[in-house]
Amino acid sequence: MVRAPLCSQATEADSLAQSFESAYGRWIVRAISVAVCLLAWQAASRFRVDLGIITFANVPGPTDVLFAAIAFAKSPKVFAHIATSLTRVFAGYAIAVVVGIGLGLAIGKSRRAADLLSPPLELLRPIPAVAWIPLAVLMFPSSELSMIFITFIGAVFPILLNTVHGVENVDPRLIASARSLGGTRQAILWEVILPGAAPSIVTGLAVGMGTSWFCLITAEMISGQFGIGYFTWESYTLQNYADIVLGMVLIGMLGMGSSYLLRRIGAALTPWHTPEELRR
Amino acid sequence: MSRRELSARHKGGRIDAEHVSIRLGSGADAFEAVQDVSFTIEPGEFVCILGPSGCGKSTLLGALAGHIKIAKGSLHVDSENVGGPHPDRGIVFQHHTLFPWKSARDNVAFGPKMRGIRKAERRRLASEMLELVGLSDFAHRYPKQLSGGMQQRVEIARVLVNRPRLLLMDEPFGALDALTRLMMQELLLAIWQRVPTTIVFVTHDIDEALFLADRIIVMSSRPGRILEVIEVPFARPRPTEIMASQEFGKLKAHCLSLLRSTLDGNALQRLSPLGITADARN
Numbered sequence: 001m002v003r004a005p006l007c008s009q010a011t012e013a014d015s016l017a018q019s020f021e022s023a024y025g026r027w028i029v030r031a032i033s034v035a036v037c038l039l040a041w042q043a044a045s046r047f048r049v050d051l052g053i054i055t056f057a058n059v060p061g062p063t064d065v066l067f068a069a070i071a072f073a074k075s076p077k078v079f080a081h082i083a084t085s086l087t088r089v090f091a092g093y094a095i096a097v098v099v100g101i102g103l104g105l106a107i108g109k110s111r112r113a114a115d116l117l118s119p120p121l122e123l124l125r126p127i128p129a130v131a132w133i134p135l136a137v138l139m140f141p142s143s144e145l146s147m148i149f150i151t152f153i154g155a156v157f158p159i160l161l162n163t164v165h166g167v168e169n170v171d172p173r174l175i176a177s178a179r180s181l182g183g184t185r186q187a188i189l190w191e192v193i194l195p196g197a198a199p200s201i202v203t204g205l206a207v208g209m210g211t212s213w214f215c216l217i218t219a220e221m222i223s224g225q226f227g228i229g230y231f232t233w234e235s236y237t238l239q240n241y242a243d244i245v246l247g248m249v250l251i252g253m254l255g256m257g258s259s260y261l262l263r264r265i266g267a268a269l270t271p272w273h274t275p276e277e278l279r280r
Numbered sequence: 281m282s283r284r285e286l287s288a289r290h291k292g293g294r295i296d297a298e299h300v301s302i303r304l305g306s307g308a309d310a311f312e313a314v315q316d317v318s319f320t321i322e323p324g325e326f327v328c329i330l331g332p333s334g335c336g337k338s339t340l341l342g343a344l345a346g347h348i349k350i351a352k353g354s355l356h357v358d359s360e361n362v363g364g365p366h367p368d369r370g371i372v373f374q375h376h377t378l379f380p381w382k383s384a385r386d387n388v389a390f391g392p393k394m395r396g397i398r399k400a401e402r403r404r405l406a407s408e409m410l411e412l413v414g415l416s417d418f419a420h421r422y423p424k425q426l427s428g429g430m431q432q433r434v435e436i437a438r439v440l441v442n443r444p445r446l447l448l449m450d451e452p453f454g455a456l457d458a459l460t461r462l463m464m465q466e467l468l469l470a471i472w473q474r475v476p477t478t479i480v481f482v483t484h485d486i487d488e489a490l491f492l493a494d495r496i497i498v499m500s501s502r503p504g505r506i507l508e509v510i511e512v513p514f515a516r517p518r519p520t521e522i523m524a525s526q527e528f529g530k531l532k533a534h535c536l537s538l539l540r541s542t543l544d545g546n547a548l549q550r551l552s553p554l555g556i557t558a559d560a561r562n
Contacts, residue, residue, distance in 0.1 A: 182394035
């Protein structure tokens with residue numbers, strides 16, 4: 001993001017040069033900021049800083065984490081952990097996408113479907129997905145399925161609500177026009193309502209991706225065999241403290257990566273409605 | 281061209297309205313928007329419905345389009361009762377209703393697509409229509425990349441590609457600046473010469489009505505009734521200079537006094553061809 005400096009008297013060329021300069025300058029400031037944080041972290045763990053209410057005595061430093069990452073990357077378990085987590089997230093998420101968009105279209109489009117489906121969904125919605133974990137373990141024959149269910153629950157409500165919201169906000173004049181142009185109910189659903197609701201659905205998909213990662217990691221910490229959440233918690237029980245931080249970093253990276261992927265897909269699907277920051 | 285000659289040239293597009301009343305709203309808020317309106321419009325005629333804001337002229341247009349049900353009377357187009365919306369009765373709103381996710385050409389191709397015409401053919405039809413409204417170079421643009429006038433031209437092309445018997449227009453140029461509006465009025469007359477159809481054009485702009493119409497139906501303030509039907513004598517094609525003529529001035533003064541007589545000083549909320557509240561659900 002390049003923001004022109006607040007200088008009304010500068011000529012256009014000047015302000016352009018300044019904004020380039022300030023763009024570089026800002027990147028340098030940002031890099032310094034990160035470096036300072038890393039250094040402070042390194043120092044705190046190296047000198048085992050104890051501030052009374054918080055202690056860095058057992059916190060691994062950045063270099064420890066780096067070495068742990070190298071060791072982890074070489075171990076055969078790395079692929080299993082990451083692949084397991086990704087499979088679970090995408091399985092639960094994919095089902096949530098189908099169910100969330102499907103139910104959302106039905107509720108947004110038809111009053112009868114709204115009356116039929118909304119009350120039970122409204123009762124279930126306030127229950128955080130994480131609170132489902134014990135019951136999910138009881139309900140499903142394998143812990144694998146219960147974890148997929150938890151990620152599903154985490155993602156389905158944001159997707160559902162945003163779809164309903166999107167469908168309800170489709171301009172009724174567009175639907176009227178489509179009917180005047182000979183559109184059948186089915187055609188209007190595909191040609192008008194779905195694309196009209198698409199920007200809102202994409203928002204729901206992005207939010208849902210975040211919550212499904214959050215739910216998966218929690219579920220894996222409680223009942224997992226493999227997976228990044230499991231790896232992180234296992235490192236704690238095995239006292240591999242550097243691996244805890246490594247697990248956290250991996251969780252962050254995976255979450256960020258899938259959000260990025262989703263935003264890109266969303267932008268590709270709604271080219272008429274691309275938010276500015278995705279254009280570049 | 282006389283009205284009889286017009287009907288000989290056009291196969292369809294005759295409107296018969298008999299004692300039409302339309303009620304809007306529900307319960308205690310219900311009111312009569314249109315009251316006991318009867319008129320006949322010949323095939324190929326250009327009729328403006330002129331009236332003050334909120335008088336029910338857009339409501340009447342919505343009924344012709346099939347978006348609003350009438351409470352009393354009968355409404356026939358070519359002896360067929362107006363049921364629901366139909367591509368034979370195309371409508372253009374004050375603000376464009378182009379699909380934001382479709383290019384100008386794909387917007388125009390929507391009607392043919394709904395008729396099941398294959399892609400290459402409907403693209404050809406759409407390009408032809410865009411050429412007619414002078415937008416060949418903008419076929420690939422999204423609606424929001426077009427100016428207000430261009431958006432309305434695409435909208436008109438999208439309706440006309442269906443070769444409708446009626447072209448219903450609800451203050452289509454009301455949101456445009458004065459110069460663009462004048463150019464759009466000339467363009468509409470030129471298009472109408474090439475794609476003959478019955479046009480019912482709702483406006484509150486007296487100049488616009490006099491410049492465009494064969495006849496003007498002047499409506500009263502709410503509940504909308506017909507005050508007078510005015511024959512507009514100017515020969516076609518009409519140059520914009522007629523607006524400065526004495527005859528034009530006389531008619532304009534007459535329309536103005538009619539409109540003034542019906543207003544009690546309280547401007548009403550604008551009604552839409554979709555009723556008062558339009559809901560996405562059905």
